[in-house]
Structure formats: C-alpha cells, structure tokens
Amino acid sequence: MLHAYLRDGQVGVAALTRRVRKLNSHRSGGRPPRAEDFAGAPPFxxxxxxxxxxxxxxxxxxxxxxxxxxxxxxxxxxxxxxxxxxxxxx
Known part of the structure; x- marks a missing residue:
C-alpha cells in the first residue's frame, strides 16, 4: 500500500484495495493475496x-x-x- 500511495496517491491505494478484496473473495477462489499479486512492489x-x-x-x-x-x-x-x-x- 505504501508503494501504491507513493506511485499513484489515494487513487492507487483505492485500486489496490479493490484488487485485494477481489482476490480474497470467495467468489474468486478466496485465496489470500500473495507477493506476486503486486507487480512492481519490492519484496518485504x-x-x-x-x-x-x-x-x-x-x-x-x-x-x-x-x-x-x-x-x-x-x-x-x-x-x-x-x-x-x-x-x-x-
């Protein structure tokens, strides 16, 4: 989220939040997000x-x-x- 905010501000965080919710939804398989789901973010x-x-x-x-x-x-x-x-x- 930090890198999304630096890159795209609040709009970027909102888009990331929607994406994480979708990934975590039972409608799309219900799996927790993984690091590879966030292209461009540095590793923890x-x-x-x-x-x-x-x-x-x-x-x-x-x-x-x-x-x-x-x-x-x-x-x-x-x-x-x-x-x-x-x-x-x-």
Missing amino acids: PDVDPPSAFDTTIADVAGDGGFPAERYEDSVRAWVADTVKAWRDAR
Missing part, C-alpha cells in the same frame, strides 16, 4: 523493523483532527519516510 525486507521514523502518524494527525488543508502532503511525507526507514534498515 528480511530485516528487523526500524526503531525510528522521521514522520509518524502523530505528525499527520496534527492536533488530532487530521487537518484537511495539509492532509495529503502529511500522508505523503509519512509514507515516504516509512519506506525510507525500511529501506535504510537493510
């Missing part, structure tokens, strides 16, 4: 999770109200910094 790193992130959900939330005027920029920074933290953990 085989490292210990990062212990610190430059941007956190608290930064996105601001005063707790998730301010609309900076929401998209805040989420994009949070996502980018989360991906960076995992990449740097290697």
